[in-house]
Amino acid sequence: MKVTFLGTGTSQGVPVIGCDCQVCTSLDFRDKRFRSSVHFQIGELSLVIDTGPDFRSQMLRAGVKRLDAVIFTHEHKDHTAGLDDIRPFNFAQQKDMPIFGRSQVLEQIKREFAYVFSSKKYPGVPQIAPVEIDESPFTIEGIQITPIPVFHYKLPVLGFRIGDFTYITDCNHIPDESFELIRGSKVLVLNALQKESHISHFTLDEAIQKAKEIGAEQTYFTHMSHKIGLHAAIEEELPEGIALAYDGLQVTLP
Known part of the structure; x- marks a missing residue:
């Protein structure tokens, strides 16, 4: 299994439009962050978690x-x-794209992309096959995926565990039951927005503490804003076994 970090930034991305801070003006490629997303290549199976505003550029770059x-x-x-921007895959593969999400996620997508679900479709719109999931494990072409329920302030969000890899973004609370689903992961990905307190995301210190509690062999932080600081400087502060992810980082697991 090869995992590629397509984006490791927060909702505005990094650099932020109009910002002249040291992170936004950094020449270090690791300080340039698309919106958060990851790609899995598991044998022949190709999966993506989340399709943010940078999805097209992420697919091309990767x-x-x-x-x-x-x-x-x-x-x-x-x-x-x-x-x-799944349309090129529709055209190339000549099939609908399965999209997996909770009922409220699929309903929101149906509202935002109403033209995709219209009874009279315009030629060339994305071809989508929605698949509703809940908190129960599910499979895609024989690969088991375990949802990890967490909270983004009061909003229920799902992280996902595939094999020994667990991915959690947009979170500031992990229920005890979810800790048990995560334990034993060799690689953990966790959001760490910034150093200052935030209403709906883990801070850097909070993410470090959670990573220590979970005890994965390697933890990577994602969904980081420009307020977290320079990648090179923060890396020097982190405990062993914890690192900042960056766009383009690849992790391979058996």
Whole structure:
């Protein structure tokens, strides 16, 4: 299983439009962050978690030529806005794209992309096959995926565990039951928005504490804003086994 971080930024991305801070003006490629998303290549199976506004650029940059399914963590725009750009995969693969999400996520997508679900479709619109999921494990072409229920302030969000890899974004509370689903992961991905307190995301210190409690062999932080600081500087502050992810980072697991 090869996992590629397509984007590791927060809802505005980094650099932020109009911002002249040291992170937004950094020349370090690791400080340039598309909206959060990951791609899984598991044998022949190609999956993406979330299609944010940068989805087209992410697919081109990562060289993804086949996509078998999309899984959504939640309904916020920075995780869904790029869904229209599945069209090239429709054309190339000549089939509908399965999209997996909770009922409220699928309903939001149906509202935002109403033209896709219209009874009189305009030629060339995305071809989508919605698949409703809940908190129960499900499979895609024989690969088991375990939802990890967490909270983004008061909004229920799903993280996902595939094998020994667990991905959680947009979260500031992990229920005890979800901790048990995560334990034993070799690689954990967790959101760490910034150093200052935030109403709906883990801060850097909170994410470090959660990572220590979970105890994965390696933890990567994602969904980071420009307020977190320079990648190179923050890396020096982190405990062993914890690192900042960056766009383009690849992780391979057996």
